[in-house]
Amino acid sequence: MLYGALEAGGTKMICAVGNESGQILDQVIIPTTTPDETMPKVIEYFKSKLDDSLPDDEKIQGLGIACFGPVDVREGSKTYGNILNTPKIAWRNFPMLKTLKDALGDIPMGFDTNVNCSLLGEATWGSAKGLNDAVYITIGIGIGMGAISGGNPIHGMLHPEAGHLMMSRVPGDDYKGHCPSHGACFEGMACGLAIEERWGKPARELGDRPEVWELEAKYIAQAITDILLILSPQKIILGGGVMNHAPLFPLVRKYVLEYVNEYIDTKELRNINSFIAPAALNGYQGVMGAIKLAESAAAE
């Protein structure tokens, strides 16, 4: 069976076709500019995968949409499938799911945040395979978190927004923070744009400045400590461009153990290297999660 997958990100849309094993068989990348410019190209791609001239086994049987947020993921809500109050003005209140349903007709569609989809991909085929309770945090231009609890993505009143956790300032750090809503929240202190503003250079040019990564690790570890104390996950996966700076992982693990301070003792914390781990699907976790979402929607 073939499934369509759309990973809608703030800078690019990845449109793909994959199968029930998570193999990606075809993909195109379309820049995210405005809905008027971007969506016709996205729709054209998926229409071509539903074309009547195709044999049935070459048509997609469903579409999974992994969307940048905040988004309305509450089925039954009037604005289900809409992008909400995003800083990307052109996309604010854009009805992503409805636009695709109107254009592509009656194929099963699943819709979730891009971070929840990344986690779904990792929980199905990657580093959280077989786990029911896990967290995925992406630390890039912004910071986002997805979580599954009991095998299901956490949505609740909206969906987790742990990128905006309140932080305690590291002593001596007087950076005001990058978040337009909160200043010095987790994203405000630790996202890629905050690193660049604080140190005057993009993260990729700061590899030889250990103090940058010490401070970064302290903020990430603070957030992880709060998240692990609240959600009690079996694994925390860290992805996103900032985490490509490999020396961050050991520092983050060290400070998480320091902040937890032996208050809890679990086999996961004793195996910290596998408890706090990188994504395993080489950047394809979001698209693969969207394939899984499409498969689940088609099976309903």
Ligand SMILES: [Zn+2]
């Ligand atoms: Zn914030």
